[in-house]
Amino acid sequence: MYKCNSRRLQESIEQFSQFGATPNGGVTRLSLSNEDLLVRDYFCKCCEELGMDIKVDDMANIYAILPGKKDVPPIVMGSHLDSVEKGGKFDGVLGVLTALEAIRTLKENEIELDIPLMIVNFTNEEGARFDPAMMSSGVIASKFEKDKMLQSVDKNGITFKEALQESGYEGEEDNRLTEALAYIELHIEQGPVLEAKQLEIGVVEGVLGMVCYEITITGESNHAGTTPMSMRKDPMIVASKMMMVLHEKLGEIDETLVYTFGRVNVSPNIHTVIPNQVMFTIDSRHQRPEVMQKVEEVLTGLPAEETGCRIQPVKLWGRDTVFFDAQICNEVEKSCQGFGYSAHRMFSGAGHDAQYIASIIPSAMIFVPSIQGKSHCEEEETPFEDCAKGADVLLETVLTLQTKFSMGETYTLN
Numbered sequence: 346m347y348k349c350n351s352r353r354l355q356e357s358i359e360q361f362s363q364f365g366a367t368p369n370g371g372v373t374r375l376s377l378s379n380e381d382l383l384v385r386d387y388f389c390k391c392c393e394e395l396g397m398d399i400k401v402d403d404m405a406n407i408y409a410i411l412p413g414k415k416d417v418p419p420i421v422m423g424s425h426l427d428s429v430e431k432g433g434k435f436d437g438v439l440g441v442l443t444a445l446e447a448i449r450t451l452k453e454n455e456i457e458l459d460i461p462l463m464i465v466n467f468t469n470e471e472g473a474r475f476d477p478a479m480m481s482s483g484v485i486a487s488k489f490e491k492d493k494m495l496q497s498v499d500k501n502g503i504t505f506k507e508a509l510q511e512s513g514y515e516g517e518e519d520n521r522l523t524e525a526l527a528y529i530e531l532h533i534e535q536g537p538v539l540e541a542k543q544l545e546i547g548v549v550e551g552v553l554g555m556v557c558y559e560i561t562i563t564g565e566s567n568h569a570g571t572t573p574m575s576m577r578k579d580p581m582i583v584a585s586k587m588m589m590v591l592h593e594k595l596g597e598i599d600e601t602l603v604y605t606f607g608r609v610n611v612s613p614n615i616h617t618v619i620p621n622q623v624m625f626t627i628d629s630r631h632q633r634p635e636v637m638q639k640v641e642e643v644l645t646g647l648p649a650e651e652t653g654c655r656i657q658p659v660k661l662w663g664r665d666t667v668f669f670d671a672q673i674c675n676e677v678e679k680s681c682q683g684f685g686y687s688a689h690r691m692f693s694g695a696g697h698d699a700q701y702i703a704s705i706i707p708s709a710m711i712f713v714p715s716i717q718g719k720s721h722c723e724e725e726e727t728p729f730e731d732c733a734k735g736a737d738v739l740l741e742t743v744l745t746l747q748t749k750f751s752m753g754e755t756y757t758l759n
């Protein structure tokens with residue numbers, strides 16, 4: 346078993362965090378911004394120094410390829426180099442840098458593989474500059490239409506199309522990732538579970554299914570001083586009662602179900618006026634379809650009217666649980682055991698490029714712990730030794746897979 350060089354990995358994490366560094370130790374590297382273009386240039390340079398070939402597709406996704414002895418589809422590693430505004434120096438970039446460290450370790454040990462290896466950097470994963478998130482992995486997996494994505498506009502009125510054309514990273518559609526033997530994305534957990542359980546590696550079995558509903562309650566506005574309580578049609582009172590009822594009912598469905606009342610709009614939102622309308626959203630996530638089914642039954646089973654107010658639930662959107670490749674998950678877990686690292690099987694509550702890529706390539710993810718579960722903020726942190734353990738597991742998994750694939754074994758899509 347080969348171990349990665351933890352100090353070298355730390356140095357590259359620190360090096361890459363200089364691109365778009367914020368005063369408080371975070372990173373602002375919005376997709377296709379100047380900082381993103383500079384980090385891309387630097388990433389390509391690092392890969393070329395290792396003898397890798399660079400290709401870029403029409404969504405500016407970058408592919409660095411280490412040729413193998415056999416001319417077959419590659420094993421792919423990677424994630425994204427863009428960040429949110431004032432994000433951290435681990436989200437996304439760690440998946441790219443652990444892949445880079447894996448290749449450096451192979452080179453250093455003069456190991457030549459039969460199967461080509463590839464590192465991918467997906468464009469605009471965060472969706473922080475151009476909506477939606479996971480835009481470019483979504484386009485190559487046919488989840489989004491490219492023409493629509495090109496029209497996505499940032500807050501300065503620049504379209505994704507314009508940013509793409511000016512970036513120097515607009516490549517050929519023919520270069521898109523369409524065929525590979527496996528895709529493995531290492532990522533920070535972005536949640537508190539691994540740290541709380543004092544575990545080293547998360548073996549990610551999939552991404553949670555979710556639904557988001559918007560519930561609108563319509564009553565009647567009137568004067569806050571002159572209208573007796575018994576004569577009101579107050580949607581705020583109805584909404585707050587309803588949230589508590591939902592909290593109770595959803596809480597009974599399954600102890601691992603999560604749900605969030607994330608947005609509340611009140612109209613007219615004036616302290617002397619009884620509101621005439623309250624709208625709130627509820628986002629709920631779980632891996633089992635039958636649990637999500639029960640959530641929807643609760644939400645659609647709300648009364649149509651209460652205390653003179655009209656209640657209308659509308660489903661904004663939903664996604665089914667994405668299950669990753671069971672065989673790759675097993676190999677990740679075995680790699681952990683080989684190193685004596687504790688592993689924990691889990692689902693991701695957050696979205697990742699791997700959830701779209703899983704529909705075209707057998708995929709899995711590796712999580713490393715997030716201190717206090719923090720991410721998308723400057724305080725985001727993962728101890729460097731934990732990052733290195735992740736890199737070890739990534740490399741070992743790739744080596745095992747390459748031996749299997751080299752002998753003709755293949756994994757099929759779920």
Ligand SMILES: [Zn+2]
Nearest residue numbers: 436437470532
């Ligand atoms: Zn990410």
